[in-house]
Amino acid sequence: MKKNNTIRLTLLAFAFLIFGEAFGQVPQVPSEMRFADLTIKINEQARREIQADVDALYRNASYFQVKAERVNLYLPIVERELRAAGVPTDFKYLAIQESSLIADAVSTSNAVGFWQFKQGTAEEVSLRVDSQVDERKNIVASSQGAARYLKKHNAQFNNWMCALVSYQMGLGGAKAYFGTQYNGKKVVEVDRNFHWYFKKFLAHMVAFEAPTVMLASNSGFLEEVQVQGPTTLKALAPRLGVTEAHLKEYNKWSLRGNVPDDRPYSILYIKQGAQKSVPAIASSTQTQASETTYSPPARYTSSPPANPYPKITGNTQNSTQPNQIKANDLNAIKAAQNTRQENLAQEVGLKEGKFRRINDLGKNEKVQAGQFYYTEPKRSKAEAETHVVKPGETLWSISQMYGIKLSALKAKNRIREDRDLKAGMILNLQDFRPRNEPIPMVPANEYRRIVAGEETSPPSKSMTPKTEATQNPSTPSTSTTERNANRVIHTVVQGETLFRLSQLYGVSVDDIKKWNNLSDNNIRIGQKITILKP
Incomplete structure (x- = not known):
């Protein structure tokens, strides 16, 4: 027994030394x-x-x-x-x-x-x-x-x-x-x-x-979406793929679990996975940025401000009444309040099961105020050719936005789960994506314009990028850099830091600061940064 205790104490001491090496090296x-x-x-x-x-x-x-x-x-x-x-x-x-x-x-x-x-x-x-x-x-x-x-x-x-x-x-x-x-x-x-x-x-x-x-080993990272109420954390939870308790834990500002309608509010939740290439914390000597965290947040609605979809026609003043409007040329209604599916289905003269199937709803999902719901079947393809995914969007919200069946949207892009969506992805809305062809990403500069509202329609096929920047949004595109034989002039975009630029171009942070006469690590959006080729 004494021998076993000695071994146990030795192992504990060894573990303490290893742990101390990691966390006990106190900076001076x-x-x-x-x-x-x-x-x-x-x-x-x-x-x-x-x-x-x-x-x-x-x-x-x-x-x-x-x-x-x-x-x-x-x-x-x-x-x-x-x-x-x-x-x-x-x-x-x-x-x-x-x-x-x-x-x-x-x-x-x-x-x-x-x-x-x-x-x-x-x-x-x-x-x-x-x-x-x-x-x-x-x-x-x-x-x-x-x-x-x-x-x-x-x-x-x-x-x-x-x-x-x-x-x-x-x-x-x-x-x-x-x-x-x-x-x-x-x-x-x-x-x-x-x-x-x-x-x-x-x-x-x-x-x-x-x-x-x-x-520190985080199992995920914070994702942010902006939500315009009125709605509840309970209603948002299934859309974001988390539990209501999870949303309450990371959104304690909502004292009763409600999201008011006076303006958009930031909703945070943990998205599983890790930013493998970019550490999450930034220091004053090596400032890093989380690509997902720094994406411009989008309002959680079915109709992003920079996108004309869903196209609403008809008597829009009475959009909450049956048989008054069309969404994407399909009969639709705008929910006036949060309610159960059976209530809105009864109001538009449909059986609850049919209303649920038309709108690709889960059995226990509530109808959300301000959301458009279809009263006739959605189509197998949309009028638009493609859609650029924005932060906070889900496969369901995109399917409702364009009046395309959720199953068709998934099949055309060979994607099954919301967790596989990434901001900047270009989804097909008409044609099936060839087998084994990865979903392309819009170049960073194009994505910023779309999210900022400068792009008024989804990119057409002719705009679908074919370059290396398509596969890696962090790769600098020619529209954000000016090159000659000896140097690159890089225009800073949101989320970029000196550390990120040093990784991007294979130079040191100190060199970038020296080339640009920078006294600290702070850079601003739109700033021109000179990079000399190594």
Whole structure:
């Protein structure tokens, strides 16, 4: 027995050493750091103090792993919203400091959510907080609010460090504390007497931009769709291929499981799989982007704003009444409210089973307000030749959009499950795709125009791409790059980072920064980046 105990203890010790190697290599605080557009110089006393905070964050390996998994899950969205608002993406570490990225975190002062807003402040930055919705618990909306708050305060200081401290002290408190000594300054010297909140932030920045964070193993990634209510998480769950409980877990902002109709709301859910080529978290030294997460979200409706389908004709003022409108030249009706299938079927004079078969509905699916439903059989092909898949769309929503039978849509494209859909895919709506021919992808520049609403109809066959960019949307197309013998001029698109460009062209991040005189890793959409050929 004593021998067995010795073996057991030896194995436990070995496991601890292996685990410690992965998660216990505590990153060290340097004497000089870059934050936003600032150079931060840290004296030795302050450096030791910040290092103690970093050590504390790494002390419990299992707790650190749990937090790192949340970081990998949420930070790509946080970074996207900060970049879109023109706020340095380094502020993403502030969300970790504030809430550990726990949606319903509540502080002792009754600050709530990912960015820890009190109700008054939340309303100042246009977040909805009432008995139905608390957008402080929505990672997209709250990150937009935090960006607005930080940008407004930075306008007073012209110094992002002061803006960060004002997040804790308020604008008046920060002005009283700093005065004007840092206004416009690009170098900040940190000593032991410097404000504790900024030193705590630097500790989080050092801890969570470290490569060890990459070791967190997520089983999926966050997918975002925008939903215009009125509807419920329960009704959305089967469309998104998840459970109602799953949607409630990742959408705690919906306090009663409802999605209001005043505007579109971001719905998040875990999509299974992994981004094999791109790590989910971005650091200030190697900034990565999740392709799926960064896709522009589409409203969850049967009629995307850039697409004229379904074509609605007839007495559209009475579209919720039977025998008034046609959708794609088929008799149809617009549901006036959420209800059961049998109710709408009875209203249009059909047996429930026939209504369900015509609209390819599951037996227990509810009729959704605002959705168009057919009252005569859909066709085996659509008027349009092809459709470009947008984020949040399903095979069912596409079949309803064009009045094509769901079985026909699946058969023409040799695709059976919604999980096989990818944003940017070009689906056939008329002809069958040849066996063993992969579904092509629209080039990145064309896809952006379609999602942004510049493309008014689906691409025709003549537009179907045949190039290498078709098979890999991340490959730069000639429409986004200008080439000559010695260099490439690349135009930055949404979701691209210096790290992504370095992988794309086989050069280092430091080289790109040097060639373009960049002082930090922040780049913006539309920016021209020079790449010299290696």
